[in-house]
Amino acid sequence: MKKNQAVSQDDRELPTGWRWARLGEVCEIIAGQSPPGDTYRKYPEGLPFFQGKADFRPRYPIPRTWCVSPTKIALPGDILISVRAPVGPTNIADRKCCIGRGLAAIRPGDQADRDFILAALRLFETELVKLGSGSTFSAINRKDLENLIIPLPPIAEQKRITAILNEQMAAVGRARTAAEAQLDAVNKLPAVFLRRAFHGQI
Structure with a gap:
C-alpha cells in the first residue's frame, strides 16, 4: 500500500443505516508538534507534554514531562494515537495537554462517538501500520488519518x-x-x- 493511500472498504455489506466514512469527515485531526527544547520541564509546570507511546498506559497517559510553551494541544476526551514507531497504539487524554510530533489527537464531531472511534482505530490498527511501512521508520501523518475509511453507523x-x-x-x-x-x-x-x-x- 502506497504512502497517503486511503484504507479502502472491502466488499462486505454494511448493516442498514451504516456507511463508509473517512475519519476526517467525522473527526478533527490535530497533528502533534514538538515545542522548543528549552520549554520542557521535568516537574509540573505548564501543561503535561506527551511525546509518544512511551507515555501511554492501558487507558490514560502518565505525564513524565511538562511544557511551558505548548504548540499543539489536546483536550480532555481527545483520542491520542501514536503516529511514529510504533504506529497505531491509542490512549485517551484525561486532561488538557501538549502533544509532540510522535502523537496526533483525534477529536470526534457530532456524528461520532468517542469510544466507537477508539474501537474502530484499534480494529484498523494493522491497516494504519501498513500505511507507515514505506518510510525509513514507521510513521503516518495527518492526511493518512483523515483518509482512513471506517464503517460508521x-x-x-x-x-x-x-x-x-x-x-x-x-x-x-x-x-x-x-x-x-x-x-x-x-x-x-x-x-x-x-x-x-x-x-x-x-
Missing part, C-alpha cells in the same frame, strides 16, 4: 454499541481483579500453611 447505534462494549470491558476488569485476588491468595498459601504448622494446626 448512526450516532445512536454507535452509543448503543459502545455501551455494550464498555459493560463487557467492565466485566473483564472485574474478572481480572477477582483472578488477581485469587492468585495473591495462592501466592500467600505457602506462608499461611507454614504459619499454621508452626502453631500445631496442621
Whole structure:
C-alpha cells in the first residue's frame, strides 16, 4: 500500500443505516508538534507534554514531562494515537495537554462517538501500520488519518454499541481483579500453611 493511500472498504455489506466514512469527515485531526527544547520541564509546570507511546498506559497517559510553551494541544476526551514507531497504539487524554510530533489527537464531531472511534482505530490498527511501512521508520501523518475509511453507523447505534462494549470491558476488569485476588491468595498459601504448622494446626 502506497504512502497517503486511503484504507479502502472491502466488499462486505454494511448493516442498514451504516456507511463508509473517512475519519476526517467525522473527526478533527490535530497533528502533534514538538515545542522548543528549552520549554520542557521535568516537574509540573505548564501543561503535561506527551511525546509518544512511551507515555501511554492501558487507558490514560502518565505525564513524565511538562511544557511551558505548548504548540499543539489536546483536550480532555481527545483520542491520542501514536503516529511514529510504533504506529497505531491509542490512549485517551484525561486532561488538557501538549502533544509532540510522535502523537496526533483525534477529536470526534457530532456524528461520532468517542469510544466507537477508539474501537474502530484499534480494529484498523494493522491497516494504519501498513500505511507507515514505506518510510525509513514507521510513521503516518495527518492526511493518512483523515483518509482512513471506517464503517460508521448512526450516532445512536454507535452509543448503543459502545455501551455494550464498555459493560463487557467492565466485566473483564472485574474478572481480572477477582483472578488477581485469587492468585495473591495462592501466592500467600505457602506462608499461611507454614504459619499454621508452626502453631500445631496442621
